[in-house]
Structures are given as C-alpha cells and as structure tokens.
Amino acid sequence: MTFHAHTHNHDPHHHAQNTKILSLSLAIIAGFMLVEALAGWLSGSLALLSDAGHMFSDAASLALALLAFKWAEKTANSQKSFGYQRVEILAAALNGLTLVVMAGWIVLEAIIRVFRPVAVASTAMLVVAVLGLLVNIGVAWLMLRGERDNLNMHGAFLHVLGDLLGSVAAVIAGILIKAFGWNWADLLASVMVALLIGKSGWGVLGSSLHILMEGTPAGTDLLKISEDIQKINGVLGVHDLHAWTITSKKHALSCHVVVASNWTVAQAAALADEVQQAVQAHGIGHVTVQTEPASSEQPSHSHAMCNSFADGSLAQHSQTAHEQDEHGVSEHHHEHPH
Numbered sequence: 401m402t403f404h405a406h407t408h409n410h411d412p413h414h415h416a417q418n419t420k421i422l423s424l425s426l427a428i429i430a431g432f433m434l435v436e437a438l439a440g441w442l443s444g445s446l447a448l449l450s451d452a453g454h455m456f457s458d459a460a461s462l463a464l465a466l467l468a469f470k471w472a473e474k475t476a477n478s479q480k481s482f483g484y485q486r487v488e489i490l491a492a493a494l495n496g497l498t499l500v501v502m503a504g505w506i507v508l509e510a511i512i513r514v515f516r517p518v519a520v521a522s523t524a525m526l527v528v529a530v531l532g533l534l535v536n537i538g539v540a541w542l543m544l545r546g547e548r549d550n551l552n553m554h555g556a557f558l559h560v561l562g563d564l565l566g567s568v569a570a571v572i573a574g575i576l577i578k579a580f581g582w583n584w585a586d587l588l589a590s591v592m593v594a595l596l597i598g599k600s601g602w603g604v605l606g607s608s609l610h611i612l613m614e615g616t617p618a619g620t621d622l623l624k625i626s627e628d629i630q631k632i633n634g635v636l637g638v639h640d641l642h643a644w645t646i647t648s649k650k651h652a653l654s655c656h657v658v659v660a661s662n663w664t665v666a667q668a669a670a671l672a673d674e675v676q677q678a679v680q681a682h683g684i685g686h687v688t689v690q691t692e693p694a695s696s697e698q699p700s701h702s703h704a705m706c707n708s709f710a711d712g713s714l715a716q717h718s719q720t721a722h723e724q725d726e727h728g729v730s731e732h733h734h735e736h737p738h
Contacts, residue, residue, distance in 0.1 A: 439528040443521035451566035485647035493608035495555040499601025506594035526574030533567035652686035661693035
C-alpha cells in the first residue's frame with residue numbers, strides 16, 4: 401500500500417518578485433553592456449572588454465533565469481508529473497557553465513596580450529569603469545531583494561557579483577595606469593576577476609548537477625531519517641530510502657516501510673501518516689511511503705541494521721529478535737530502479 405503526502409511551499413509573492421527583479425536587472429545590464437563593450441574596444445582595455453563580455457553572459461543568464469521562472473509556472477501534466485520546475489535548475493547549470501567558459505576566455509586573452517601588448521586609454525577606461533561599478537551596485541542591491549536561497553536567483557546574483565568585482569578591478573587598474581603608466585595592471589585585474597568568476601561558476605554548476613543527478617539534498621541525513629522512522633511504534637523495518645531535490649527548496653523522499661502481516665489498511669494508513677510527519681520534520685515536503693507486510697516465511701534474526709550500496713542506493717534493514725515459539729519477522733530489500 402502506498403501513501404503520499406506533501407506540503408505546499410510555493411510562494412506566489414516571492415515568485416512574482418523574482419520575475420520583476422530579473423526583468424529590471426536584465427534591462428539595466430543589457431543597456432550598459434553595449435556602452436562598456438564600445439568603450440572597451442575604443443580604449444583598448446581588456447578589463448573593460450572582459451567586464452562587457454561578462455555583462456553579456458549576465459544578460460543571457462538573467463534572460464534564462466526569467467524564462468525558467470515563466471516555464472516553472474506551467475502546470476504538471478501526464479508527461480511531466482512534476483511540471484517544469486526543473487527548468488530552473490537547468491538554467492542555473494547553464495549559468496554556471498557560462499561563468500566557467502567566460503573565465504577561461506579572459507585568462508587566455510590576458511596571456512595573449514602579455515606577448516602582444518595593447519595601449520590602454522586610461523581616462524576613458526576609468527570613467528566607464530566607475531559608471532559600471534555604480535550600475536552593478538544598483539543591480540546587486542535589486543537582486544538581494546529576491547529569494548537568496550533560490551538556486552536560480554543565486555546563480556544570476558553571482559553573475560552580477562562577478563560584474564561588480566570586475567568593475568572594481570577595472571577602476572583600480574584605470575587608476576594605476578593613469579597614475580603610473582602600469583598597463584600590466586589591466587591584465588592582472590582581468591585575471592584576478594576571471595579566477596573569482598570561475599570559482600563561483602564552478603560552485604553553481606556543481607550544485608545544479610548534483611540536483612540533476614538526484615543526489616541527496618544538502619543537509620539531509622538519510623541515516624538519521626531512517627532512525628527516526630524506525631522509532632515509530634509498529635515499524636518493523638525501512639528500506640529503499642531515497643531523497644532528492646525537485647527544484648530549489650523543494651525536496652522529495654520515498655521509502656518502503658515494513659509492518660506486521662496482520663495489519664489492516666487503516667492501521668497501515670495511520671502509520672504511514674506518522675512516517676510522513678517524521679520525514680517532513682527534516683525539511684522534506686514531498687513524501688511517499690509504501691507499506692508492506694512482513695513475511696513469516698523467512699527465518700528471523702537478532703535485531704540488526706545493515707546498509708547496502710550494491711545497487712547504488714541506500715537500503716536499510718531492521719529485524720526483530722527471534723523467539724522460538726513465535727513467528728519471525730524479516731524485511732526484504734527489493735532492488736528496483738528508482
């Protein structure tokens with residue numbers, strides 16, 4: 401018998417706010433991107449060009465994030481039972497990948513310029529860099545008003561933060577070039593920002609891929625959840641315990657719970673409800689519990705718990721003590737694809 405429960409943690413207010421913030425940020429960044437790209441080309445500054453290139457990736461990432469939120473609003477259907485919420489994770493993964501690629505391009509261009517120096521117009525570079533810094537501060541402030549723990553918003557914010565750091569580096573480089581004629585400061589600033597961008601992008605990409613691979617949600621302890629389930633009166637064992645993330649802040653779990661073979665449907669349903677409440681206390685809102693009767697045909701063993709990762713999943717068995725004059729209760733591990 402399978403029982404299912406989930407809590408609704410959708411917040412229409414936050415969703416609408418995220419969409420509004422992304423739309424406004426996209427308009428501001430796309431507009432200034434053109435200004436910075438032109439200024440970088442005319443001044444010969446790699447720091448400005450790299451920042452403009454990063455702004456282009458920002459604009460693309462914000463557009464993807466905005467599209468992801470729109471797609472996530474679509475209702476579930478028979479073909480996509482969880483709806484389109486994973487689109488947000490796909491967008492976050494793509495954002496992270498573009499950050500890594502952009503960082504690689506900046507480093508490569510800096511290496512090329514070491515051997516082929518380019519004169520930099522420091523005054524124009526400094527003016528545009530200061531304007532870019534102000535624009536990025538404004539956009540970052542807007543982004544902070546959205547959901548901070550939404551992975552898609554987090555990825556978009558990191559893009560903007562990378563731009564802000566790029567503008568700071570460009571301002572410092574512009575001052576050094578204007579004051580001392582140190583053209584190498586432009587290259588150094590570009591590489592430093594590229595390393596920061598690459599690190600941030602790699603983190604977002606890793607988190608997104610973990611979710612897409614249906615890894616256990618961060619901070620979720622399956623062993624502790626299993627222990628809490630087995631403390632419930634009537635639970636003889638639990639196995640095929642799986643937890644994964646559907647989208648940001650929305651986690652799911654499924655498990656098989658072994659009960660006495662003579663239990664009624666009503667008793668199993670009541671127990672499943674207790675299990676669901678115990679799991680939801682761990683921050684997992686979407687819970688599916690399948691109860692199954694214990695087999696009296698298998699020999700029983702002393703109380704034990706064993707973990708098996710033979711099929712790549714966590715299977716946990718708990719068995720009651722053997723009494724010679726009573727039926728033994730044992731739990732079976734059913735291997736099946738999840």
